[in-house]
Amino acid sequence: MKDYFFMKRPIIQVCLIFLLFILSFQTIAQPVLTLKQAIKSAFANRKNIEAGRQDVTIRKLQTEALLKKYWPQVSIEYNYQYNPILQTSILPIGIFNPAYPIDETKSIQFGTKWSQAAGLTLNQPLLDATIASQKNEAGLQEKISAASQAQSEYALSYDVAQAYADIWLQQTEVKTAAADTSRTWISYQLQEDKFKAKRLLKSDLNKAIINHNNSVQKLKDAVSQLVENKVYLLYLIGYSDIADADVLIDTGFTVNNDMISQTLQPGTDSIPELQQLLLEQKLSALQVQSEKSKYMPAVSIKGFLGANQYTNQFNPIEANTWFGYSYVGLDVKLPLLLGEDKQNKIQQLKLQASQFYEEREDKSALYSKDAITARIKANRVTTPLVPLL
Numbered sequence: 001m002k003d004y005f006f007m008k009r010p011i012i013q014v015c016l017i018f019l020l021f022i023l024s025f026q027t028i029a030q031p032v033l034t035l036k037q038a039i040k041s042a043f044a045n046r047k048n049i050e051a052g053r054q055d056v057t058i059r060k061l062q063t064e065a066l067l068k069k070y071w072p073q074v075s076i077e078y079n080y081q082y083n084p085i086l087q088t089s090i091l092p093i094g095i096f097n098p099a100y101p102i103d104e105t106k107s108i109q110f111g112t113k114w115s116q117a118a119g120l121t122l123n124q125p126l127l128d129a130t131i132a133s134q135k136n137e138a139g140l141q142e143k144i145s146a147a148s149q150a151q152s153e154y155a156l157s158y159d160v161a162q163a164y165a166d167i168w169l170q171q172t173e174v175k176t177a178a179a180d181t182s183r184t185w186i187s188y189q190l191q192e193d194k195f196k197a198k199r200l201l202k203s204d205l206n207k208a209i210i211n212h213n214n215s216v217q218k219l220k221d222a223v224s225q226l227v228e229n230k231v232y233l234l235y236l237i238g239y240s241d242i243a244d245a246d247v248l249i250d251t252g253f254t255v256n257n258d259m260i261s262q263t264l265q266p267g268t269d270s271i272p273e274l275q276q277l278l279l280e281q282k283l284s285a286l287q288v289q290s291e292k293s294k295y296m297p298a299v300s301i302k303g304f305l306g307a308n309q310y311t312n313q314f315n316p317i318e319a320n321t322w323f324g325y326s327y328v329g330l331d332v333k334l335p336l337l338l339g340e341d342k343q344n345k346i347q348q349l350k351l352q353a354s355q356f357y358e359e360r361e362d363k364s365a366l367y368s369k370d371a372i373t374a375r376i377k378a379n380r381v382t383t384p385l386v387p388l389l
Helices: 001-027 033-046 047-066 129-196 201-236 258-263 272-293 341-384
Strands: 074-083 087-091 106-110 112-127 297-313 324-334
Touching: 001 129, 033 129, 033 201, 047 129, 112 324, 129 272, 272 341
Parallel strands: none
Antiparallel strands: 074 112, 087 106, 112 297, 297 324
């Protein structure tokens, strides 16, 4: 009974293999998904890509807003107040009236119980180093966001290409496993015939059965891995119904594929992550200049045009109580102390710039190593073996 089980089991397995190949031929009617189409679909469906694009747009709007820092600043001001206790001042009346001693003084209250003030205030910046620093930082932040977005797209492209290549390699593994399963089945049948003819030991027949069972298991594992690889690719490109979907790749995508060639180039200057680290390093250096600019003078023109009302009774429109008031002047500010340690902050930024430099050098070496390794693997897979003579 046990021998009968071992004899029938390979037959069932071969039938399953044949059914697998029949099902695989049914996918020929499906449209082929090229690598470029897969990457384009991933860009259109991944939410983090769209969020990154929105972040770049936000940075651009922030930069545009800073360009208006030098525009005139105009505001309308109004104040209405009640003064229950008027301010008292001491006047040296002896100076103004010889009838009093020279050092005689008198207390006098100034103002009225009710007062109003209304008018336009103008502030026109002329020179402000902090505004220029903010503009430069915003422009660099915009480039950093663009580099970050490019890195997200680069990483997604790499993941899609990797998943695409994994499917291609796994399909080769499935074909190899299927061929090996057929070979071990034929070997088993030959060994069985020899055993029936009493020209083979039972142990040798058992070895043939074990070899065939191992080949069948490898085939099952290869098919399972192929399904997993396809599910992952469908996830990356944004298919909503992964369970009922399938994908047919272009098996010739490695031939004259510019995207693959560019990815395997050992040069690292065009990698967005390295560009981002370089920009971060420049930003830290620029922030050092921004810290120094806080202590530089700021020059602006200030002006006011309006009127004040003074009255001892509540009457906002009382006649002959409003008096015009205006001025135009040059305003210069030179900060001396801002309540912070400038040198400490500058030292932090310099160390931060050094960190970005070291990280960029390390990443550059890693990308170079990965590119060379990927090229070696690609050449090993795509280069056919030369048969021995």
